Amino acid sequence: MIGTKKKAYESDIVLGQKYREKRTGLEGTATSIHFYENACERVVLMYLHDGDIKEASFDAVELLSVETGKVATADKPGGPERTMPPRRG
Numbered sequence: 001m002i003g004t005k006k007k008a009y010e011s012d013i014v015l016g017q018k019y020r021e022k023r024t025g026l027e028g029t030a031t032s033i034h035f036y037e038n039a040c041e042r043v044v045l046m047y048l049h050d051g052d053i054k055e056a057s058f059d060a061v062e063l064l065s066v067e068t069g070k071v072a073t074a075d076k077p078g079g080p081e082r083t084m085p086p087r088r089g
Contacts, residue, residue: 009035011060012073013043018066021045021058027066028056041074 011033013019020027028045034057035041041060046053060072 009041011041011043012070013041013060013063014065019043019045019063019072020066021056022062022064022071026056030063031055033060043072 013030013033015030015033018027018029026045026047028047030043031046032044033041034044042057043060043063044055044057045063046055048054060074063072064070065072
């Protein structure tokens with residue numbers, strides 16, 4: 001792409017470490033991190049459920065490190081900024 005600036009992305013999520021999602025309590029191992037252009041940082045957790053390996057994706061700021069107890073931070077939490085009020089009806 002011509003005229004676009006490259007950006008380096010950083011995360012305090014450590015791949016291979018266990019995290020717990022704050023609302024559901026689901027615990028799993030961080031296997032990938034996704035950075036979206038106009039949205040927040042997403043993390044995929046892999047976990048075992050009824051003998052099957054499952055995956056679920058969460059906003060990074062909703063994850064708590066099982067090892068350290070620290071909540072993840074993100075440079076760009078939330079989705080795209082709204083310039084107009086939300087539609088109703």
